[in-house]
Amino acid sequence: MSIASTALERFEFRDFNGRTACCRLEILPLTDGRTAIIATEVADNTGMSITNAAELAAAAACCQFDVDPNRLVWIEHYDDGSYRGGGRKESFDRVTFGKVTPMADTTFTAPSWKRMKAEDWVELGLEPSTSIR
Numbered sequence: 001m002s003i004a005s006t007a008l009e010r011f012e013f014r015d016f017n018g019r020t021a022c023c024r025l026e027i028l029p030l031t032d033g034r035t036a037i038i039a040t041e042v043a044d045n046t047g048m049s050i051t052n053a054a055e056l057a058a059a060a061a062c063c064q065f066d067v068d069p070n071r072l073v074w075i076e077h078y079d080d081g082s083y084r085g086g087g088r089k090e091s092f093d094r095v096t097f098g099k100v101t102p103m104a105d106t107t108f109t110a111p112s113w114k115r116m117k118a119e120d121w122v123e124l125g126l127e128p129s130t131s132i133r
Contacts, residue, residue: 005029006065011039013053013060021047023057027065031125036073037061038092041082050076054095055108062106069100069108073124075116092116 006027015021024040039050039057050057054076062069074095082088098110114120121128 010042011057011061011064013047013057015048015053015056017048019047021045021049021053021057023050025061027061027067028126030073034071034073035065035067036075036124036126037065037067038075038077040077040079043081043084051113054111055097058095058097058108059106069106072100076113094120 004027006025008025008027010022011025012020012022022045023042026038026040028036028038030036037058039061041050047053054074058072058074059069061067062072074097076093076095077091078088079090080088093113093115096112096114097108098112099108101107118128
């Protein structure tokens with residue numbers, strides 16, 4: 001199944017406390033068959049942050065958009081609008097997970113973060129963010 005590029009201003013998922021959390025999502029099919037999902041923290045998120053609930057946000061996105069969890073490239077994004085009052089420097093971090101279970105009951109464990117560099121964007125076949133050029 002081919003996934004189309006999609007942007008959502010509000011994507012909701014349940015955090016570890018069972019509360020509704022939200023973020024912005026950008027879903028990008030990559031030329032090698034993987035799917036990149038960029039999750040952006042938003043100031044009006046009343047649940048856990050995309051960092052603290054990365055496993056749950058990634059699993060919910062895979063399930064809702066029929067993304068193979070073994071072909072997912074999960075990227076966390078924070079910008080000036082991520083927190084009330086702003087003032088945060090823009091950042092992109094690629095998150096990898098230690099274990100991924102099958103589609104029927106997608107779960108991710110043991111997240112690990114790495115700051116994205118220009119060459120990481122090139123490897124994905126995407127344009128580097130202007131903040132890291």
